[in-house]
Amino acid sequence: MTWRIRIVVAGIAAFITLAPAAAVAQPSPANAEESRLWLVAGGAFAALRGDCQTCEEDYPYRKGGGVLVNGGYRVNARMDVGGEVFWIPVDTTEGRIRTTHWDAVAQFRPWASKGFFLKGGAGMAYVRNWVDVLGQQSVNSKALSVVVGTGWEFRTTRRIGLQIFGSQHVGALGDLQTADAEIPDVVGNFWSVGAGVVIR
Numbered sequence: 358m359t360w361r362i363r364i365v366v367a368g369i370a371a372f373i374t375l376a377p378a379a380a381v382a383q384p385s386p387a388n389a390e391e392s393r394l395w396l397v398a399g400g401a402f403a404a405l406r407g408d409c410q411t412c413e414e415d416y417p418y419r420k421g422g423g424v425l426v427n428g429g430y431r432v433n434a435r436m437d438v439g440g441e442v443f444w445i446p447v448d449t450t451e452g453r454i455r456t457t458h459w460d461a462v463a464q465f466r467p468w469a470s471k472g473f474f475l476k477g478g479a480g481m482a483y484v485r486n487w488v489d490v491l492g493q494q495s496v497n498s499k500a501l502s503v504v505v506g507t508g509w510e511f512r513t514t515r516r517i518g519l520q521i522f523g524s525q526h527v528g529a530l531g532d533l534q535t536a537d538a539e540i541p542d543v544v545g546n547f548w549s550v551g552a553g554v555v556i557r
Contacts, residue, residue, distance in 0.1 A: 399553020
């Protein structure tokens with residue numbers, strides 16, 4: 358386990374440990390006077406696995422840390438809309454894959470007085486140095502990005518809170534040309550669990 362992963366795991370553990378205490382003292386989001394703007398910044402532990410339509414090879418799971426920033430506009434007590442940036446560098450034996458997801462997102466809270474939320478969105482992913490089991494050739498590509506996720510927000514003060522979340526980002530890279538052949542419908546799946554600071 359690299360030092361980056363250790364830092365991310367330690368940070369997530371600290372957020373999860375502090376979250377129950379914060380939840381006891383938090384005011385109800387529905388009753389607190391909130392700003393119309395919201396911002397989240399945090400880190401995550403991420404796992405990456407590639408796949409393609411005709412591949413018979415077993416793609417390995419690759420793991421690393423990630424950085425998440427999202428923010429936007431609070432439409433009402435249950436709905437937020439905005440944008441999200443998720444950067445995931447993953448080390449492999451052939452090199453480092455660096456992926457940046459830029460997505461428009463919406464967060465929905467089924468219960469306005471609770472911190473639970475669902476998230477979905479779509480946008481673009483920029484993939485640098487994509488390497489896989491089919492070859493060691495580096496590929497740089499743009500990809501369609503889709504994200505779904507869920508989480509819980511804990512209010513510690515009127516404007517600042519903590520958030521834990523889990524999400525899946527999918528990057529559809531399309532057909533990739535390697536030195537040996539064209540690989541159809543290549544997809545990267547990114548699963549993440551993390552925590553962040555929320556400002557409202």
